[in-house]
Amino acid sequence: MAQSKGRFGAFGGQYIPETLMNAVEELDQAYLRWKDDPGFNEELSVLFNEYANRPSRLYYARKMTEDLGGAKIYLKREDLNFTGAHKVNNVLGQALLAKKMGKTRLIAETGAGQHGVATATAAALFGMECVVFMGKVDVERQALNVYKMRLLGAKVVPVTSGTATLKDAVSEAMREWTNRVSDTHYCLGSVMGPHPFPTIVRDFQAVISRETKQQILKREGRLPDAVLACVGGGSNAIGSFYHFIDDKDVRLIGCEAAGRGIDTFETAATVNTGRLGIFHGMKSLFCQNEYGQIAPVYSISAGLDYPGIGPEHAWLHSIGRAEYVPVTDEEAVQAFEYMSRMEGIIPAIESAHAVAHALKIAPQMSPDQIMVITISGRGDKDCAAVARYRGEEIEG
Amino acid sequence: MSRIREAFAHGKAFIPFVTAGYPDLETTGKILLAAQEAGADLIELGIPFSDPTAEGPVIQTANVKALEGGVTTDRIFEFVEQIRGQIHVPLVFMTYANVIYSYGKDGSDGFCRRCRDVGIDGLIIADVPFEEKEEFDLPCKKYGLDFISMIAPTSEDRIQKIASQADGFIYVVSSMGVTGVRSEITTDIGAITERIREVTDVPCAVGFGISTPEQAARMASCSDGAIVGSAIIRLISRWGKDAAPEVGKYIRSMKEAVEAAGS
Numbered sequence: 001m002a003q004s005k006g007r008f009g010a011f012g013g014q015y016i017p018e019t020l021m022n023a024v025e026e027l028d029q030a031y032l033r034w035k036d037d038p039g040f041n042e043e044l045s046v047l048f049n050e051y052a053n054r055p056s057r058l059y060y061a062r063k064m065t066e067d068l069g070g071a072k073i074y075l076k077r078e079d080l081n082f083t084g085a086h087k088v089n090n091v092l093g094q095a096l097l098a099k100k101m102g103k104t105r106l107i108a109e110t111g112a113g114q115h116g117v118a119t120a121t122a123a124a125l126f127g128m129e130c131v132v133f134m135g136k137v138d139v140e141r142q143a144l145n146v147y148k149m150r151l152l153g154a155k156v157v158p159v160t161s162g163t164a165t166l167k168d169a170v171s172e173a174m175r176e177w178t179n180r181v182s183d184t185h186y187c188l189g190s191v192m193g194p195h196p197f198p199t200i201v202r203d204f205q206a207v208i209s210r211e212t213k214q215q216i217l218k219r220e221g222r223l224p225d226a227v228l229a230c231v232g233g234g235s236n237a238i239g240s241f242y243h244f245i246d247d248k249d250v251r252l253i254g255c256e257a258a259g260r261g262i263d264t265f266e267t268a269a270t271v272n273t274g275r276l277g278i279f280h281g282m283k284s285l286f287c288q289n290e291y292g293q294i295a296p297v298y299s300i301s302a303g304l305d306y307p308g309i310g311p312e313h314a315w316l317h318s319i320g321r322a323e324y325v326p327v328t329d330e331e332a333v334q335a336f337e338y339m340s341r342m343e344g345i346i347p348a349i350e351s352a353h354a355v356a357h358a359l360k361i362a363p364q365m366s367p368d369q370i371m372v373i374t375i376s377g378r379g380d381k382d383c384a385a386v387a388r389y390r391g392e393e394i395e396g
Numbered sequence: 397m398s399r400i401r402e403a404f405a406h407g408k409a410f411i412p413f414v415t416a417g418y419p420d421l422e423t424t425g426k427i428l429l430a431a432q433e434a435g436a437d438l439i440e441l442g443i444p445f446s447d448p449t450a451e452g453p454v455i456q457t458a459n460v461k462a463l464e465g466g467v468t469t470d471r472i473f474e475f476v477e478q479i480r481g482q483i484h485v486p487l488v489f490m491t492y493a494n495v496i497y498s499y500g501k502d503g504s505d506g507f508c509r510r511c512r513d514v515g516i517d518g519l520i521i522a523d524v525p526f527e528e529k530e531e532f533d534l535p536c537k538k539y540g541l542d543f544i545s546m547i548a549p550t551s552e553d554r555i556q557k558i559a560s561q562a563d564g565f566i567y568v569v570s571s572m573g574v575t576g577v578r579s580e581i582t583t584d585i586g587a588i589t590e591r592i593r594e595v596t597d598v599p600c601a602v603g604f605g606i607s608t609p610e611q612a613a614r615m616a617s618c619s620d621g622a623i624v625g626s627a628i629i630r631l632i633s634r635w636g637k638d639a640a641p642e643v644g645k646y647i648r649s650m651k652e653a654v655e656a657a658g659s
Binding site: 005015016023178278 | 453493526
């Protein structure tokens with residue numbers, strides 16, 4: 001019996017149709033071939049630094065720290081990356097890998113549109129064809145990002161099946177990949193899906209915690225007491241956690257989108273409301289009904305609006321190494337407004353979920369403790385939706 | 397020999413696929429009886445899944461509509477239990493991993509036990525490849541079900557390891573992509589079945605994209621049978637509750653074409 005690959009404890013694996021097995025195997029082999037190759041890593045570093053504006057800043061949020069009166073708060077500014085979010089880290093890595101594999105076409109799913117924009121950007125840079133699948137609901141609520149993708153030369157396909165959001169965009173991208181694997185790389189945007197995606201995406205996003213660790217040691221001479229990040233599929237969170245996993249004194253806190261609350265059906269808080277299952281190529285935790293039908297999920301944030309979580313997070317949760325807390329729409333919107341006024345930084349509504357939890361716990365921590373919050377993206381794209389939430393209509 | 401193997405013992409087989417509960421279970425029952433009457437050698441019964449990633453638009457819609465109509469895994473088990481006495485050909489479930497894995501409190505074990513109790517002969521799980529089959533294959537073996545393996549045009553070096561451990565029959569996927577009607581099938585099916593034959597005598601049936609008697613005959617001529625799904629679901633979409641006689645007529649024409657290919 002062949003051994004299942006890509007396990008994090010009981011989670012992960014490769015639950016995909018046979019038609020795709022050779023494609024993921026080819027990707028796995030290519031990744032093993034290139035991941036430690038000095039030339040590949042040099043090329044990627046140049047792209048990160050010269051093109052994507054890395055390393056991202058670790059900014060001491062003095063006003064916020066003083067206002068909350070507890071832990072010293074640092075912000076890991078992934079929002080300052082080129083294209084406005086952490087997504088570019090993974091995309092540049094995968095696009096470079098795809099190029100080494102001789103692929104000429106990138107396909108991707110997107111929720112909020114950040115990963116779609118990042119993929120379209122990399123495709124333009126590498127001279128590749130690009131097709132982005134995006135739920136019809138998200139196409140409507142993220143019109144600016146749709147325009148950007150088209151401007152960058154990508155084709156955006158609105159997905160109308162299912163709930164017409166992120167999970168359906170993933171399903172449609174998988175279907176398209178099944179249809180055409182020879183020249184196409186599926187540039188998956190989060191630490192999810194079949195092996196090797198959760199590992200590849202994690203490794204490319206791990207640059208976040210690699211930098212944070214160096215920056216905080218230089219600045220404070222010690223490790224932080226807590227690292228907070230928002231979690232949908234979980235790519236910015238795993239990137240923020242990864243190099244701290246072995247540092248047992250660093251609390252790792254993933255902030256899930258609770259939507260209208262974890263006691264309602266309008267939620268996307270997978271760890272808090274889901275259970276073990278198999279979907280989109282992986283064994284992990286999913287929001288589902290008693291018969292294993294995947295539940296429609298809801299969040300104000302299109303980027304966290306996903307019924308599952310990456311398998312490595314499910315594992316970190318199961319062994320008690322990371323905590324996963326629910327944050328409601330209302331709390332996220334308040335944090336979005338708070339950070340804008342307090343620090344002059346408009347965070348993505350996704351990142352605002354992590355900020356919201358920081359607002360709860362920072363005051364309970366002592367001033368000699370340190371907290372790092374990853375601001376995974378910038379919030380320009382969310383202004384229209386937050387305004388609407390507050391009863392105001394503005395041009396999106 | 398399993399009941400499934402026996403279904404291939406009398407010439408080339410024709411295998412229709414029907415989504416359970418589309419448009420409702422009563423109609424599904426009539427369709428199964430009509431399919432048997434028209435010469436179906438084995439019937440694939442789909443348990444609908446909310447997010448069927450291997451299906452094209454036709455079967456996706458059938459899945460969604462069936463679930464909207466209130467069909468559940470338990471209702472499908474009860475339905476099979478009631479109708480099994482009138483169906484003499486083997487019945488296999490086709491579904492997705494989570495439907496089985498997340499069933500009841502015992503998951504795959506409880507699902508397979510219930511399958512045995514209601515008279516299901518095997519399982520086809522669209523998103524479980526060779527590497528992940530053990531946790532499904534073990535309960536299948538425990539309860540006497542065949543775990544049906546799939547082989548795709550891209551399987552290449554995987555063909556023989558998959559085939560050497562196959563039970564029941566081997567589902568040969570005719571083309572890349574998802575399920576759905578295709579005007580042309582270009583894969584060299586004969587070359588795939590030859591490689592399978594080198595390691596096993598488990599029968600091979602070809603599916604994905606077959607809709608016409610000519611295609612079915614051509615696929616059956618280089619294998620042991622043909623599987624048709626989307627073309628049947630399209631008929632059900634068109635005729636609704638009155639679909640059974642139409643599906644029966646269609647299956648008869650397909651079965652004749654497949655039989656002729658074997659003579």
